[in-house]
Amino acid sequence: MKKSYNIAVLPGDGIGPEIVDAAVKVMTRVSEFTGVAFTYAYGRIGGCAIDEDGTPLPDETLRIAKEADAVLLGAVGGPKWDQNPGHLRPEAGLLGIRKELGLFANLRPATMHPSLVEASSLKPEVVAGVDLMVVRELTGGIYFGEKKRYTADGQEVAEDQLIYQEAEIERILRMAFEIARKRRKQLCSVDKANVLESSRLWRSVAERVAKDYPDVELTHMLVDACAMQLVRAPKQFDVIVTENMFGDILSDEAAMLTGSIGMLASASLAEGRFGLYEPVHGSAPDIAGQGVANPLATFLSVALMLRHSLAMDDAADALERAVWAVLEAGHRTADIAVDKSRAIGTAEMTEHVLAALSQQFTNAR
Ligand code: NAD
Numbered sequence: 001m002k003k004s005y006n007i008a009v010l011p012g013d014g015i016g017p018e019i020v021d022a023a024v025k026v027m028t029r030v031s032e033f034t035g036v037a038f039t040y041a042y043g044r045i046g047g048c049a050i051d052e053d054g055t056p057l058p059d060e061t062l063r064i065a066k067e068a069d070a071v072l073l074g075a076v077g078g079p080k081w082d083q084n085p086g087h088l089r090p091e092a093g094l095l096g097i098r099k100e101l102g103l104f105a106n107l108r109p110a111t112m113h114p115s116l117v118e119a120s121s122l123k124p125e126v127v128a129g130v131d132l133m134v135v136r137e138l139t140g141g142i143y144f145g146e147k148k149r150y151t152a153d154g155q156e157v158a159e160d161q162l163i164y165q166e167a168e169i170e171r172i173l174r175m176a177f178e179i180a181r182k183r184r185k186q187l188c189s190v191d192k193a194n195v196l197e198s199s200r201l202w203r204s205v206a207e208r209v210a211k212d213y214p215d216v217e218l219t220h221m222l223v224d225a226c227a228m229q230l231v232r233a234p235k236q237f238d239v240i241v242t243e244n245m246f247g248d249i250l251s252d253e254a255a256m257l258t259g260s261i262g263m264l265a266s267a268s269l270a271e272g273r274f275g276l277y278e279p280v281h282g283s284a285p286d287i288a289g290q291g292v293a294n295p296l297a298t299f300l301s302v303a304l305m306l307r308h309s310l311a312m313d314d315a316a317d318a319l320e321r322a323v324w325a326v327l328e329a330g331h332r333t334a335d336i337a338v339d340k341s342r343a344i345g346t347a348e349m350t351e352h353v354l355a356a357l358s359q360q361f362t363n364a365r
Pocket of ligand 1: 075076077079091261262278279281282284285286292293295335
């Protein structure tokens with residue numbers, strides 16, 4: 001394990017700076033207990049960068065990100081920039097940084113904490129115990145294929161090309177197998193092989209790659225069946241791997257099993273260990289500046305960073321356990337509180353997690 005890491009910190013807009021500040025406190029606590037030093041380089045992205053630099057993704061931000069071992073991002077966007085033209089919208093910064101950093105895999109864990117079961121719209125017996133990960137291919141497929149509009153036989157026609165190369169499929173599958181290997185060793189590859197040629201290639205590559213991972217059980221499922229099974233019996237899944245568009249839809253569906261957007265972490269990974277980590281939620285302009293945002297999704301994103309980019313698995317486990325312990329003890333921000341009158345703010349939640357984290361590290365000694 002390295003003894004120091006450079007972290008690019010891009011707080012962004014709305015509640016971004018609040019939750020990222022809290023997450024840096026958590027990282028600093030990790031550093032104190034592990035002896036691994038973190039240096040933070042701050043950059044602007046999204047709306048704040050449009051205001052200051054005239055672009056949602058300044059060159060300086062890209063430079064900072066490229067020099068870092070990992071990137072921690074808050075959220076971008078807000079009503080102030082909603083009417084801007086496409087290239088001057090905050091989201092253009094996000095798409096730009098994902099592309100520039102070669103982030104080809106998106107990871108979205110969906111873990112149901114027992115004390116939050118009521119927050120799900122599904123029956124408690126269906127969601128209790130859910131612990132799955134969706135691995136989505138992020139830079140290929142129909143979203144990146146050639147798009148055409150033309151008129152033929154007096155009618156308007158639209159075309160979206162869906163192309164996958166073997167190597168693209170293989171690298172995401174290998175990543176998913178590696179992830180499954182660290183979990184319950186079950187990988188479900190999702191496709192539409194009964195209809196799509198690209199899915200038939202996907203399936204054959206999955207079969208070939210599986211030979212290198214005899215310890216992981218590979219199954220295949222059609223995307224329509226998977227969408228159904230996710231709401232019918234989600235506990236059957238450990239790791240799901242799929243192509244870009246299917247993953248876009250399934251990862252949102254899986255995320256909602258756990259009920260609260262304030263709890264959902266994500267990682268976008270490049271070749272090697274580099275990755276960008278961010279909560280799934282947006283900049284929540286409706287609560288920005290009030291000190292009430294739930295920082296847990298960002299803390300859980302830091303746990304993903306510790307595990308996938310910094311090879312600090314023990315610290316990642318400790319942080320996840322600390323978050324669960326705080327929930328177990330009944331602490332809730334407003335978004336996950338049943339009794340809103342007893343909800344705590346970002347700062348208080350952060351203090352509880354810091355204390356629980358110290359406890360986890362002390363117990364481990
Ligand atoms: P949002 O996720 O920001 O908010 C949806 C609802 O969830 C709001 O009521 C908000 O208060 C609440 N919420 C979100 N995160 C929370 C947290 N951590 N704690 C407590 N409550 C939380 O989605 P939106 O309102 O559709 O979008 C707001 C802005 O964010 C838009 O400009 C949108 O484009 C942008 N956005 C950015 C990202 C990103 O940066 N990755 C993702 C989604 C939306």
